Every structure is written in structure tokens, then in C-alpha cells.
Amino acid sequence: MKSVIIGGAGFIGTNLAIHLARETDDQITIIDREDYYFDTLKSLNLPRITYKAAPFSIDADFDEQVKGQDVVYHLASTVIPGTSNQNVPAELEANIIVTAKLLDTCVRQEVKKVVFISSGGAVYGKKGTCPIPEDTVTYPISSYGIQKLAIEKLLYLYHYQENLDYRVIRLANPYGPYQRPNGRLGVVTTFVYKALTDGKLVVYGDGSVVRDFIYIEDAVRAINKIVNGNSDLRIFNLGSGKGTSVNELISDIKESIASELEVEHIATRAADVPVNYLDISRYEANYGKLNPLSLKDGILKTAQFMKETGMVK
Template sequence: MNVAGRGAVVVGGGFIGSAAARALSADGWAVTQITRAGSAPALPNVDRVLIDHRSRAVLNHLAGAKVVVHATGEMLPAYVPDDFAAAYVEQVAPIITLAERAHQVGVGKMLFISSGGTVYGPKAAVPAHEESPTEPNNAYGFLKLQTEHALRFVTACTGMPTLSLRVANPYGPGQRTDRAFGFVSTVFERALRDEEVVIWGDGETTRDFLFIEDLGRAIAAAAAAAPASPVVNIGSGNEVSLNHICSLVEQVTGRRVRRIYQPPRSVDVPRSALAIERARAELSWKPQVTLEDGLRRMLEAR
């Protein structure tokens, strides 16, 4: 879709934020990427601004934008906060402030990158639909869900549309593997380095894995669309076990995955996969890269 001349602001300079900025730029948006990470590699045709999005200075860069994408955060799914009240204020309030500031300067829409792997919790049927029960069993999923609710209230109060994308587990070239996050990328890198991989449980835990370029395309599609729903699942639609990921990595790389099994963790959901019919219907989006092809692309990108 040709959206040349429209401005998009991406908050986040990490794996997902950069994928969003690349995809939006490729779709013809004039993209500004706001990040505190001065070490992040520059992207072609993307203006990068090194500021904290929580500061009032962000107003100068939101003005004139048609869409704002919030794709940053410091908390990981396995994180257990010592002070949950403080974590709530630190994680949720800045996003709501950003939305209110976006409305203040006339931004047309805000997209929030939520978590399809954690907001539904262990009781939801698989695959989880957007109307499935949401009972997260970890702080990460709970705070993502509370942010979604708060953004819907911002929409009710201001009229500015907000859309939460419940994203599956992204993977692909450039993902960090030093944060106990990103299972596919971690297994891939450690197999190539002949290092051990810790698996919590028996390896039959399942996840929905999405190639990063497919996620970027989904964000760009959501920026250009006018979906009727406040939340949309973004995933592959496939339920894949951790053991199967290890086997695929071995097939593609020709290296053995040295698996170390540890007792399961209470913060992990035993099964997870997303129903993606709404994304097809409202965003005209569907994933294009299979797990095997994604792993091959990772090998080629090294």
C-alpha cells in the first residue's frame, strides 16, 4: 500500500523495533525511530533519534506522525519482580503517557506490541483466539495485558485508535541470545558454537514461532489498516515443541544441539499457539516464512 508522505514513529531500537522501522520504510512511510540504544546499527532511510521516549522531548518527534508503534521494554517473560507495584508503574504508566502525548499532538493511531505467548496463560485452549480467556501466570503477561486495557481506555477517552498486537515468539537474524529469551535464535547460535542449551521441562513445551520479517510486515499492515478490533494475534498459527525446534536446528545446521533438561518453571505456559484468522481478515496479513526457511535465512545471514 502506498503511504508515501505519512509519518511513522517507532519507539524501540531493538530486535522488534528495528524490524518495524525497516518494514514501514519499505512500505513508503517516513520513519523516525526513537531509541536510547546508541549502539544499535543505523537503518537505511530511517531517521534515528537518541532520546528516552518517557521524556517530554518526545513530543517534538510525535508531532505530524500518523502512527506511533511502541516496540520496546526491559522486562523478560521469566522476570519475577521484587516490587510488583513499582514494576507496574515503570512498565505500564510510560506507555499510557506516550499515548496521551500522541493524542495531544494529533497522532492518528498507536500500535502496541503485546505478547501472544503470555497474556492468555495456561488455561486457554490452543490455538488461542483473541476472545480466549486471559489469565497470565507471570508478571510479564499480566503487565502486557494491563497495558492493553489501559490503551483501550485511552481510546474511549480521546477517540484516538489504539491497537494491541499479541505477538508470538519472534526469531531471526540479529536477535540477542544473551538474555534467556528467544529460544530459536539461542538454540541456533549455541549449536553452531557447540554450547549447551538449557530446556526447562521435558522439551515438549510448545510455542508459536514467527520469523522477524513476517512480524515487520504485520506491523506495517496494521499501521496502514483500520481494523475493527482492539487486539489482533500475530503468529504463525502453528504449535511447535522445543524438542522439534532442536531437531530442525540440527537438520539445517548439521550440528548437534547439546540439550540440558532442567525442572519446569512456574512462569512458563505448557502449550501456546495463536489463531491468526483475525489478522488475515482485518490486516490482510499472513506469515510467509516457514521455520525451516527461517533457519536457513539465519544461516545465510551469518
Template sequence: MNCLVLGGGGFIGTHICEGLLREGHHVRVLGRTQPDKANKLILDNVEWIMGDFSNLETIKKSMMNIDIIFHLVSTTNPKTSNDSPIIDMSSNVIPTLQLLDAAKDQGIKKIIFASSGGTVYGKPSIIPIPETHPTFPTSSYGIHKLTVEKYLHMYFELYGLDYSVMRISNPYGEGQLPDRGQGVVATFLNRSLKNEKIEIWGDGSVIRDYIYISDVVSAAIKLLDYEGKEKIFNIGSGVGKTLIELIEIIEHVANTTLNVNYIGGRKLDVPVNVLDIQRAKKLLLWEPKMSLFEGIERTKLMLK
């Protein structure tokens, strides 16, 4: 298939590009920059279009002769999105609507969207959280992701533009840049290797679901040929770990004791978020393969 990866120069995007190329697909990327550490497979085989996601003419150009679009672009993150919800919505939702209009006009077969299983649900009433759980995000980031999901459904119902949504938990792995507002594993590992202080919001009891990047990619590849009626899939490990437990694993892997500073909690942080991944297991025949311990070991090797 001919695949367009929006945000293909980012952490998730570069890994999805690699996965698509290894499966024999043609890959085109629209992004503002080419990754500094792209491997030879990507550099030699990906068609790069440098441009901004918000530019309609660039979007139209990028999707010429494309079958599938992977929409991985987000201009904000959960930590900063509440600083300016207007910017968050205007820079993410409006460009996506332009994308959907162009996609339906150009006969795109399907859009695969990277949503956020860690933010769209809000405070859960049941753990693990199924896709049918009510959605009450506490961050503008989660609201914009959920809004895009709703527009994808509208364009499917009205125009037949197919889609799939990956509600991804907390992805990590090699190539993830530390200290970017997302990616606690990479940030903690990087600071442990540099013997720098780690700051934690709250008392460290917050529980999260961490998934290794290769498992995210395998789910994305499964969705290429999926034609079932369910459109939304939780993509996580299905296992929760507190920040304290995560620190203990990192200390073991890095063979060090971390310098941790606990500061006041944040209202946007829900106490627990662990995804129910049974739908993806049943319908996509997918399940995560990498344990958190092994994934952190692999990530550490790439950070050195």
C-alpha cells in the first residue's frame, strides 16, 4: 500500500515508518523536520515532504496517490495543553478537519489516528478501562484527541471515509527524546545516567500503563487491513505500575539510586490509568510482547 505518515519524523512516526517499510509498503512522510538519527532504511526508502500540517495545499500535495494515512501529529502535550486550550484546539482540530475534507475528496481509503488512552477517559470508574468507558478528559490535549475521534466517525458515517483509532497508553523506547513533557521512562532513564535529580508530581502512587514502541507499531500494522465494525482500540500493556515501582525498575536497570524530589500533585493527573486491551487481542489478534523490564533495558542501551 501507499502510506502517508503525518508526523513521521517523531518518536512514534519513525518507528511506524520502519515497520511499514519492513512490510513492503511505500512510505511518504509529511513533517516539519527529518529526524536527526534516522536509520539507513528510512533515509533510503522514505519519500519526505517538508511542510506544516496546517498548510492545506501541502496536505493535498502529500496525499496524492495515497491509500492509507497515519495521523500522528500533535502540536501540544498533556502537560502544556491546558496553558492555552485555544491554541491546542486551533492547531490540532482545525488542521485535521482540513485533512478530512481533502481525504474524502481524494479517495483516501482509511485514516489511522493516534489518540491517547492516557487522557481521553479522565478519572476511571473501572480498571482496566475498556473502550466503552465514559470519556471525561481533564486536559485540553485529551479533549482535542477525543474531538478528532468524533470527527473521524462523522466523516465515516457521512462520506464513507474509513478510520481506526489507537488509544495509546504511555509509549516508550529507543528514539524517544527525554525532557519533552511526555515520556517519563526516557526522562527518568536519561537523568539517572547523568546522576540528575528527578521531580515527581505527587507522592509517586500514580499508576500508569507503559507500552514499548515496537508493540505500538505491531498494532498499527494490524490496523492496515482491518475492516471490522469496531473503530476504537486501546493499545497498552494492560498492566499498571506506580511511579515508585517504575523508579525501582530503572534503578535496577541503571544500577544506581535515583535522586527523587516529590512536589505537589497536579489536578490534571488522574490517580490510575490502565487500559483493557481485550478488544485488540480478539479482533486484531494483537498483544504486547515486551515486558517493562526488558523494554527499559533496551531503552537504556540507546540512551548511552
């Protein structure tokens, strides 16, 4: 099978490419904006992977990007949740309109399946009761969530009109190897890095915010099962199925890798949903128990990766 990962040089794409290269026979193409984005993946010398630098933009040549591909993984996004309300019109154009052009091309090039990595937190907003199932009514409170949900609806439309098959993965909060610990995304990875370096953590609000954290290797393994499975369902939550507060996360880090931490609390963010964790029973009913790595074990594995790769000394 031939698979292309658009936006594939980031955290999720890198881990997905590693999994596909090691666990499948797929011919894999990784597409991202700049050649140097591929340096990490190229250093791993993985089999059956080619790389193309190309934009995700309104003037992109998507025919060239998806021609001959069986599966298109759509991981590209120009925004992150915490800053997504700063320029809403530009963000909608850069993500929704460009995705519509991509889907037009997928139909024209007879792509068999599109896989979209949506958000298990942002699309639901504040209205759901945790653990949140897939049929919960969606009320996003950020432009990021609106974009993800709009793309989900576009996929439904293209399936209805053009018979384009698709899968939507409403992913929780993945963490682990190859995620950048810069504080913009990935509180677990960022806090592990800070615990191993200066020991200073910055927390939005009082630390009571609850999230669903999933180790990235568990996530990509499950994504592969969904993509290759026989279920007629097209939208799947994917997380640990368990809620953990930021304060509990800090306690786990203290118990696992760094007993002394300095915690600074700053103003909460308007786009942050207070409590979010996912019902993963649909996934488990179709593909078996997920059995995700515990958060403490994931913290230890993330810390080990950072030490082995020289991110920390």
C-alpha cells in the first residue's frame, strides 16, 4: 500500500512514519514545508520512505502530492489551540479552504482513504459529560476546534457526494519521543523536560484542568488499526480513557523523575476546557483493548528518550 503523510515531519507524523516503516510494508511519502524538517526522520534510516518539501496552502499542487496514493494522512495545521483565536478569518482560510482543495484532489486522483487527525478535546468544548463519547454534541470554544470540526464535516460531505472513504481520529493529548518541549503543545513532554533541566514549571490557572494523556506509541498503533480495520464507523475517539489533572501530572513527575520542582501559576487561558477525557469504548469494541501505557511509565520512557538522544544531560 502507498501512504502519504501531509504535515508528516512533526511529532505525530514522525512517530506514525516510524510505526508504518517498522510494522507494515507501506511505501511512505512524507510531505512538509521545508527540507530541513525531515532531518530527524532521515537520521533514522527507515525503509521505504521518500520525502517531499511542499506547502500546505491554497496554491499547493495537491495532484502531485497525492497522485498514486492509496491512503492520505492529513496532519497539516497552521495553528495550535492556545493561540487559535488570534486571527480567526486567516486561520479558517488557511486550514478549511485548503483542506477542501485537498479533498477535491483526492477525489480526482482516486485516493482510497483519507485519515484526518482531529482533536479529542477542542471539538467537544465544555458541553460534554466525561468520559466523552463520539456522539456528544460539539460546541468548540476555540477557532482550532471549529476548524477541526469543519474538516470532519467536509469529509462527511465528500463521502456522501463522491464516495471518498475516510477516518477521523479525535485524538486526546499525545506525548513522548520527538515532541518538542517548547511549552506550546504537550504539557507532559514540556514538564518532563523542565524537570530534567531547570526544574521550573509554569502552570496555567490553579492546576485543576483535567486532560486525557496518551503515550504516542499507543496512539500510532491504534491509528494504524483504525485505518486498516473493517468497521463501518468513521469517527473514533483515541486517548487513555482516563482524566488526569495538571496537579496530578506534577505529582507523578515528582514521584518518577524529580522530587524537587518549582511551580509558577499564571493566568488561565480562555480557550482551555476545564475537564476533558474521552470515552474510548467504541475503539475497544471494534479493535480490542487499548491497554495504554500508564502515565508514570510514559513519563519514565519520555525522560529516558530525552537522555538517550542528548536533549538533556
